[in-house]
Amino acid sequence: MSNEIEVDNEFTVYFDAKLENEGFARSMVSAFCLQLNPTVSEISDIKTAVSEAVTNSIIHGYANKKGKIMINVKIKANVIYITIADNGVGIADISQARQPFFTTKAKEERSGMGFTLMESFMDALDVRDNPDGGLIVSMKKIIRA
Numbered sequence: 001m002s003n004e005i006e007v008d009n010e011f012t013v014y015f016d017a018k019l020e021n022e023g024f025a026r027s028m029v030s031a032f033c034l035q036l037n038p039t040v041s042e043i044s045d046i047k048t049a050v051s052e053a054v055t056n057s058i059i060h061g062y063a064n065k066k067g068k069i070m071i072n073v074k075i076k077a078n079v080i081y082i083t084i085a086d087n088g089v090g091i092a093d094i095s096q097a098r099q100p101f102f103t104t105k106a107k108e109e110r111s112g113m114g115f116t117l118m119e120s121f122m123d124a125l126d127v128r129d130n131p132d133g134g135l136i137v138s139m140k141k142i143i144r145a
C-alpha cells in the first residue's frame with residue numbers, strides 16, 4: 001500500500017507475539033502518530049485497528065506459540081500507513097476471513113469482527129499472504145485538518 005511513496009517519517013519494530021505486548025504495540029503506534037495532531041477519535045481508531053491486527057497475529061497466526069510480529073509505520077503529509085506482518089499460519093481464504101462475523105474461533109468467544117473494525121475505523125485495509133509465510137495487514141489513515 002505504501003511501498004512506492006517517499007515518506008516523511010517512518011519506524012519499524014519487531015517484537016515477540018505475546019498478548020502482553022499488544023498494549024505496547026498500540027501505544028507505540030499511536031505515540032508516533034501524534035506528530036500529525038490527530039483528534040482523540042482518530043487516535044482511538046488507530047489504536048483499535050492496531051490492537052485487532054496484533055491480537056490476530058498472536059492468537060490466530062501463531063496460535064499463542066512463539067513468533068515475531070513486525071510493525072512498520074510511515075507518515076507522508078497527513079496520511080499514516082501502518083503495516084503489521086507475521087510469519088504464522090496465514091489465511092487460506094482471505095476474502096472469506098474478512099466477512100463480518102466470520103471466525104475460526106467461535107468456541108473461544110471470538111466474534112469475527114476484527115477485520116470489519118479495521119476496515120471501518122481506517123480509510124483503507126489490505127490483507128495479503130506474506131511471501132515469507134503468514135499474513136500482511138496494511139492500513140491507511142488520513143488525518144483530516
Ligand SMILES: Nc1ncnc2c1ncn2[C@@H]1O[C@H](COP(=O)(O)OP(=O)(O)OP(=O)(O)O)[C@@H](O)[C@H]1O
Nearest residue numbers: 056057060061090097103104110111112113114115
Ligand atoms: N494474522 C492471522 N493469521 C492467521 N489467521 C488470521 C489472522 N488474522 C485473522 N485470521 C483469521 O481470520 C478470521 C477473522 O479474523 P477477525 O479478526 O475478523 O475475527 P476473529 O479474530 O475471529 O474475532 P474477533 O477479532 O472479533 O475477536 C479469524 O478467525 C482467523 O481465522
Ligand SMILES: [Mg+2]
Nearest residue numbers: 052056114115
Ligand atoms: Mg480478530
